[in-house]
Amino acid sequence: MSAPEENLMRTEARTDREPAMRVNPHLAARLALFGIALWLVAGVALAAEPRNVLVLYSNARLVPGNLEVEAGLQESIRSSAERPVQVFSEFLDLPAFGGAAYEATMARYLREKYAAHPPNVIVVAAREALDFSLRHRADLFPEVPVVHTAVSASFPGPLGVLPPDVVGVPVEYDILGTLEQALKWHPGARQVVFVSGSTSRDLEWERLFRQTAKQLANPVEVLFMAQVPSAEVAARLHALDGHAVVFTSGFYRSGDGRWFTPRQSVEFMAQASGAPIYGNFSSFLGTGAVGGKVTGFSAMGRQAGQIVNAVLAGTPPAAIPMPTSMPAVLDVDARQTQRWHIDDADIPASAVVEFKEPTFWENHRTAALVISTVILLQFGLIASLMLEHRRRRKAEMALVQRGGELAHASRLAVAGELTASIAHEINQPLAAILANTEAAEMLLAAGRDRKGDLTAILADIRRDDLRASNVISRLRTLLARQATAREDFELNDAIEDGCQMLGPEARRRDIALVLRRSPGPMHITGDPIQIQQVLINLALNAMDAIGDLPDGHRRIVVTLKENAERVHLEVSDRGRGIAPEHLPQLFDSFFTTKQRGMGLGLSITRSIVEAHGGRIWAESTPGAFTVFHVELPLFVQQSIRMEALAWT
Numbered sequence: 001m002s003a004p005e006e007n008l009m010r011t012e013a014r015t016d017r018e019p020a021m022r023v024n025p026h027l028a029a030r031l032a033l034f035g036i037a038l039w040l041v042a043g044v045a046l047a048a049e050p051r052n053v054l055v056l057y058s059n060a061r062l063v064p065g066n067l068e069v070e071a072g073l074q075e076s077i078r079s080s081a082e083r084p085v086q087v088f089s090e091f092l093d094l095p096a097f098g099g100a101a102y103e104a105t106m107a108r109y110l111r112e113k114y115a116a117h118p119p120n121v122i123v124v125a126a127r128e129a130l131d132f133s134l135r136h137r138a139d140l141f142p143e144v145p146v147v148h149t150a151v152s153a154s155f156p157g158p159l160g161v162l163p164p165d166v167v168g169v170p171v172e173y174d175i176l177g178t179l180e181q182a183l184k185w186h187p188g189a190r191q192v193v194f195v196s197g198s199t200s201r202d203l204e205w206e207r208l209f210r211q212t213a214k215q216l217a218n219p220v221e222v223l224f225m226a227q228v229p230s231a232e233v234a235a236r237l238h239a240l241d242g243h244a245v246v247f248t249s250g251f252y253r254s255g256d257g258r259w260f261t262p263r264q265s266v267e268f269m270a271q272a273s274g275a276p277i278y279g280n281f282s283s284f285l286g287t288g289a290v291g292g293k294v295t296g297f298s299a300m301g302r303q304a305g306q307i308v309n310a311v312l313a314g315t316p317p318a319a320i321p322m323p324t325s326m327p328a329v330l331d332v333d334a335r336q337t338q339r340w341h342i343d344d345a346d347i348p349a350s351a352v353v354e355f356k357e358p359t360f361w362e363n364h365r366t367a368a369l370v371i372s373t374v375i376l377l378q379f380g381l382i383a384s385l386m387l388e389h390r391r392r393r394k395a396e397m398a399l400v401q402r403g404g405e406l407a408h409a410s411r412l413a414v415a416g417e418l419t420a421s422i423a424h425e426i427n428q429p430l431a432a433i434l435a436n437t438e439a440a441e442m443l444l445a446a447g448r449d450r451k452g453d454l455t456a457i458l459a460d461i462r463r464d465d466l467r468a469s470n471v472i473s474r475l476r477t478l479l480a481r482q483a484t485a486r487e488d489f490e491l492n493d494a495i496e497d498g499c500q501m502l503g504p505e506a507r508r509r510d511i512a513l514v515l516r517r518s519p520g521p522m523h524i525t526g527d528p529i530q531i532q533q534v535l536i537n538l539a540l541n542a543m544d545a546i547g548d549l550p551d552g553h554r555r556i557v558v559t560l561k562e563n564a565e566r567v568h569l570e571v572s573d574r575g576r577g578i579a580p581e582h583l584p585q586l587f588d589s590f591f592t593t594k595q596r597g598m599g600l601g602l603s604i605t606r607s608i609v610e611a612h613g614g615r616i617w618a619e620s621t622p623g624a625f626t627v628f629h630v631e632l633p634l635f636v637q638q639s640i641r642m643e644a645l646a647w648t
């Protein structure tokens with residue numbers, strides 16, 4: 001047995017034995033708990049019970065204005081988990097049906113139907129429903145507050161004398177404002193045609209039109225069409241032209257008894273009309289009407305929903321703050337403004353423009369964004385590539401300049417090496433000139449007529465002078481220029497010049513320097529001084545390599561050959577040769593096997609050759625011979641490849 005059961009049995013046993021009036025404290029506590037639980041359950045049930053909102057629409061269910069009010073209302077009315085809100089809708093269909101008997105039946109029907117779910121708030125949409133609710137208030141949930149929506153303040157009616165628990169924000173249809181705007185847009189209009197129908201609501205609108213027409217400042221002819229058969233409405237509208245403007249409330253019933261919703265009636269009119277149509281209902285937009293100053297039905301529904309929320313929250317209806325009327329905005333159909341040639345610039349910025357054809361930009365926004373981004377990226381890429389290219393060119397130019405400077409420095413070094421032989425080379429003619437001058441003086445001192453001898457002496461002096469000046473001018477050419485030249489020149493001559501420059505050094509070292517010219521001339525494009533520098537570098541190395549050979553064996557052969565489109569320069573010697581392991585590094589900067597060598601000569605030589613579009617290589621057998629081969633294109637079509645002047 002469980003503990004509570006045991007407890008209960010003991011309690012019962014005691015009750016049998018003890019006097020009846022005695023209060024058992026356990027039982028009292030249990031009863032109290034039970035009471036609290038009941039109260040809580042009831043409270044929760046009450047809290048969970050939904051609040052009901054009954055909406056009475058004046059007309060039929062599918063009237064577009066009703067659908068919009070309903071949507072706005074539902075959007076505003078807040079439900080909560082603790083207290084949901086149920087919205088019930090009823091359609092009184094009053095324009096089509098009516099009369100005291102019908103209304104009484106409807107009131108009874110509603111009372112009985114909603115007895116099971118009595119409303120906490122009643123919403124009435126449009127004037128007819130408000131009138132109905134006021135007339136039958138006593139029978140129809142008299143204590144329940146009423147919120148009205150879509151009720152016009154433009155018509156005479158009960159709005160001024162409503163009971164304090166019947167509240168709402170009225171709508172004011174700005175017919176005059178709409179017409180004035182229309183007449184501004186159609187300055188040629190001489191006629192305003194008002195169209196309504198034959199129900200009591202339609203006839204009320206006609207009365208309103210007549211009042212409004214009196215206020216029109218423009219001297220226009222005003223025509224009214226109410227209770228006119230639909231065919232005639234169509235025919236008369238069809239006969240209109242750009243000199244007229246149509247204003248309509250829409251209608252429920254035409255003069256021949258055809259039923260419409262107001263929206264359908266405007267659609268019908270627009271199909272026939274030769275003049276633009278204006279009206280104050282948002283539901284006319286999209287039917288073929290231009291538009292007008294309207295208050296959207298959904299905005300009315302939203303406003304009513306907010307009042308309903310406040311009432312359900314317990315605020316007394318009269319204490320709910322509200323605007324005096326619903327705001328109206330100019331609402332137009334862009335297709336119609338275009339059709340009737342209304343300039344976009346004349347449409348106020350505050351207007352709502354519906355059915356606007358999306359612009360190219362709106363239609364293709366994503367594609368346009370992607371394309372413009374790609375184009376921008378491309379621009380950016382091109383710009384950065386151009387910048388990069390410019391930087392590279394600048395760097396290349398700087399490199400070429402450095403290369404030129406290095407080549408020049410190397411020529412200065414070579415000149416240093418050749419100083420002794422050059423000095424000797426100049427000294428020789430100078431000494432000869434001196435000797436000849438002394439001989440001439442002696443002849444003149446002797447006073448004899450030795451004109452012939454003197455002429456021969458002067459010729460010698462001239463020849464020696466030219467010889468010395470040739471040496472100096474060659475040296476100056478070798479040393480002076482820094483910038484890389486590009487010219488067409490004959491290679492045999494340039495190499496022969498170089499050999500002459502080397503001649504004194506070769507003689508000083510007792511070396512035979514043999515030049516074998518090519519049979520025909522060989523024209524190449526480039527810098528002749530740099531090509532001479534190639535020869536001098538190779539020949540000086542060869543002179544070093546054969547320094548140890550006995551007298552009579554020291555010989556360097558410079559050969560020029562031509563084959564197809566290339567020229568070939570060979571510098572060969574029979575000196576100590578190059579070790580095979582040194583061959584791969586021969587042209588690297590700072591590679592040298594000499595005690596006082598710099599290791600730059602061959603590196604500079606290769607850069608010059610490559611800058612001329614050529615190549616250089618060596619073949620050697622240690623102890624036997626060494627040949628340096630230089631191959632150059634006969635004609636370098638493009639400029640010297642400056643970038644090849646970068647030393648390795």
Ligand code: ADP
Binds near residue numbers: 575577586591599
């Ligand atoms: P450097 O003359 O200052 O050493 P180079 O770059 O002109 O620099 O020459 C690099 C090396 O190539 C030389 O030290 C030498 O070992 C080798 N070399 C160049 N020409 C010859 C040659 N004709 N015979 C043998 N060795 C040579």
